[in-house]
Amino acid sequence: MKENVTFGDRDKNVTFGDRDETSPPATSDEFLLNIGPQHPATHGVLRVVVTMDGEVVKDIVPHVGYVHRGLEKLFENRTYEQIIPFTDRTDYLSAIANNFAYVMGVERLLGLEVPEKVQYMRVLMAELNRIASHLLWLAAYGLDMGAFTPFLYAFRDREEIVSMIEEASGGRLTTNYFRVGGFVHDLPREFFPRLRKFISRFGKAVNELDTLLVENAIFVARTRGVGVIGRGRAVSYGMTGPCLRASNASFDVRRDLPYSVYPLFDFEIPVGRNGDTWDRSWVRIEEMRQSLVILRQAMEGFPEGDHKARAPRNIEPPAGEVYSAVEGPRGETGFYIVSDGTRKPYRVKMRKPSFSNFSALPEILRGLKIADLVAVMGSLDLVVPEIDR
Amino acid sequence: MRSAEETREALGKRFPAIEVRPVDPAPNVTVHADALRENLAWLRDELAFDFLVFMTALDRPADDAVELVYRLFSHESRASVVVRVRLPRDGARVPTVSDIFRTAEWHERETAEMFGVEFAGHPDPRKLLLPDDLDGHPLRKDFSHPNLVRLPEAP
Amino acid sequence: MGLMNGLDPRSLVLRMPGGNVLISSLDAAINASRSNSLWTLTFGLACCAIEMMAAGASTYDWARFGFEVPSASPRRADMMIVAGTVVRKMVPVIRTLYEQMPEPKYVVAMGGCAISGGPYVYDSYTIVRGVDEIVPVDIYIPGCPPRPEALLHGLMALQERIRGQSVRIAPAGQA
């Protein structure tokens, strides 16, 4: 049995050099590295306990729940309208995607038809929100990898989008803009001129950000071939969104489970080939470009009409259940709503992408080095309240 | 490439008691707890339902049962299916499927701590989200806790 | 010179040929330097963290007020901005981090959740209704999330408070 000789044990007569054939080869001890709830690399309050052998990661045990507010319990005591602001706050970077999924679910329960103008507005806001979320991912990822400049450039463009969303909905981040059957109020008059100016300028800005970080030689060296997960394992872990599409699996809720007016637009789904950290980053940059394509088409075909259907004053859907999913910036964001005919849902289960994407981290990282842990965690684009809810 | 219709026929042949509940188009299949693993493996291997979208539970105190809901999706045929298991409310036990679908490992841990369902053979049955000092199963309808203050009803 | 407006009015400036002489109190000098270089402990919990990052980015740029360095470790942090929802599992961590920050240290409760539990006051079994149950809070910034300007306004109010402190008496909240 290897006796654990520590420097403190002066009284022990075993000297450090006292080796014989029975003692094991001189190996280094494994130590526990605790990347705890308060850490710049965890993008929020995640805790990862890493067993290290020198620089190499032997095993990872994630701990979550540090922002678990018990939303699903809370929803059971709220009416359908009161739940909408909470859906923003479960994933504050894609508040609009969450509003979209939840409100569409309730509309299906009610069997409510929504005017076409509302559908177009929803697609507009969803794609703007996707670009804003990817920009923040780029900013945070640049900071993780030690590049400060992308943070400033990405936030400059993101402020433009966020102020546009604020102009329309009143909230920069937690918009609370959607209602069952439509919107709180119509788009402001100067929304489209600003949007047109933004689209023309942002095409060039994406290339600038691309060359700034994703095409940067150091970034490529640190991410090419690192943190690879195959298509089968990714699907088995329930990964969706850019993390899944980077592993050569072409699945996008906008095209495969079509909702709203997405079938009217044609846009490509960027798919990476070998599922490494660089592909996950490349897919997000491409998605931003595709979002611009969708925004242009949505603006051209924007119909007239009012911004809200005649939804009933008190929403009391008939007993039944629905699962409505939307392609959020991080993956499939879905709400499984079970109604029992009263004004409050019987059960609301939120299917959030970061929950499944993060559960795959131990398998991706086993055997990589500690610096790769930061790179891989950044590429998963985690939002912690999505995991904890 | 198997189409959605072929998938639905194959489902019909294997599970006679298929029902479609209001509003959600996906077919619902109720299986017994012991046949859960075998059916899920069959669905994944034969009908290419390779993606477990989510897994959760519904607490039904009225008829003293807790109902597990597994929603599967097939990338190949774009079809969905919902597998349901009805269990007694106390002492609910069901075998784990975390080796068939890796994402089930975390979903089962969360359902276990929230509903009190026990997943036999789960590789890591620790609590996932709840703090260690919180006992009881929060998502059960009859859960009460000193820190849980209910929103007063509108007058 | 930035230092000038930071000093308290009692300090005297003598204009002399070939340069000025500044007579001031030790407190004024210390408080001016402390209030103009508050290092924040990066401690984003939820949505408010994103607004904190926006305040750090070029559009709102809190570096103009001296909050240039967001330090990850409490050892070099002067100020802990609690930005987001505080839940019971996080309480020992916040308490430990607060203890491990060297004096003089200040706590800013940013957003409704940190002030009083915010939208989760009812029906949440893990919520902590306000971070002041755990650590003494100096500045409360309401909002959900508060705009970056509101955050900057709160931090400037904190600077104002620091300028009023003195080395002789223990600063407020440093029991």
Add this chain to the structure above:
Amino acid sequence: MEYGTILVFLAVAMLLGMTALGVNHLLMPFRPNPVKNATYECGNVPVGDAQIRYNVRFYIFALLYVVFAVEAAFLFPWAVVYRRIAGMLPLGEAVVFLGILVLALAYAWRKGALKWD
């Protein structure tokens, strides 16, 4: 030889250092407590013992670093006096000096000192 000035120089240096620390020590609020003195582990209770046997490669990397740090330290005085000495001699010396060290780096690289696993 005026050793006096060196003495004064040292005295002032010592004085400067002592006053800076002294005033700081007088004015700073000093309130140690067990939690504050505990090691910082992202807010958690520290686990495990820091006195463990590290992988030997850390030591090799540290050695290589020391070699090149000292090399850089030697270049500073050279750079200061470089402009005052005419001709190509100082440049030659520096090239030889750097050449030896680059050779050392190549040798270490060849022997696999830089490979981690």
